[in-house]
Amino acid sequence: MAVDNDISFDDLPPEIRNEIYSLTLCSDTPAKIDAERRLTKGLPRRPRVHVRSRMDMIPHLNATLLRISHRVYAEAAPILYGANAFSFASESTLHTFLKMIGDSREHVRRVEIMYIGDSSVLRSALHLLKQAKQLESFECQPSMLRRLALKKNQVKALLPWLKTLQKGAQGVAGRKGALEIFTSAEPSSTAGGPGPGWDRHCAEHERLHAEVMALLRQGLGS
Incomplete structure (x- = not known):
């Protein structure tokens, strides 16, 4: 008598x-x-279809597995969203995503x-990001840092979110503070390599970083 030895993905050990x-x-x-480019294509109408449109925004990750079942999605989503950095x-x-x-x-x-x-829009995006209780880093690139230094109202847009982070860190061992999570990336080196121009660029970056962080510390009352 024939024996059915087929094993499904769900039969595999965890x-x-x-x-x-x-x-x-x-x-x-x-x-x-790249959320905007894909936003108008195949918008989901039912929750079980959401996986496809979500994964289409992450083209270089093979996320087909998440479409297998609700169980697979529940198991795999923490790995997809928790193990990767998103730029x-x-x-x-960010808000659309x-x-x-x-x-x-x-x-x-x-x-x-x-x-x-x-x-x-930044304020709305950060309001959604409050749900990320395990957030480890929110890194702004040098171009964003310059924008924050020039537009003080955008610094203010960060404060409600940062205050939530700060409150969540209080009394929790090992939890990063708000200004440990919010960081700025170092400027990338120029094609010509180190030199006087590069030194000035780095010095300007440090000045802007110090200015923005001082504004944030003041806003947080720390």
Whole structure:
């Protein structure tokens, strides 16, 4: 009599499924999110379809597994969103992404953002990001740092979110403070290598960083 030896993905031991998730969903480099370009294509109408549109925004990660079942999504989403760093061109891209991933926001740990232009959109995005209780880093690139130094109202847009982070860190062992999570990336070296121009560039970056952090500390009352 024939014996059915077929094994489904759900039949695999949890440790093997987790290994597969890690191999297919994790990247050593930040996942660059392009939400606007894909926003009008295939918008989901039912929750079970959300995975497809979400994953389409992360083109270089093989996220097909998340479409298998609700169980697989529940197991794999913490790995996808928790193990990767996500890079956003602007606050609007960040906002769109956070809205589309829904409750999976809670798994996000590392974010980097290149530029901000609209304080109200930034404020809305950061309101959604409050759900990421395990957030480890929010890194702004030098272009964003310059913008913050020039536009003080955008510094103010950061404060409600930073205050929430600060409150969440109080009395919790090992939890980073708000200004440990919010950081700025070092400027990248120029093609010509170190020199007087590069030294001035680095000095300007340090000045802007000190100015922005002083404003944030003042706003946090620390």
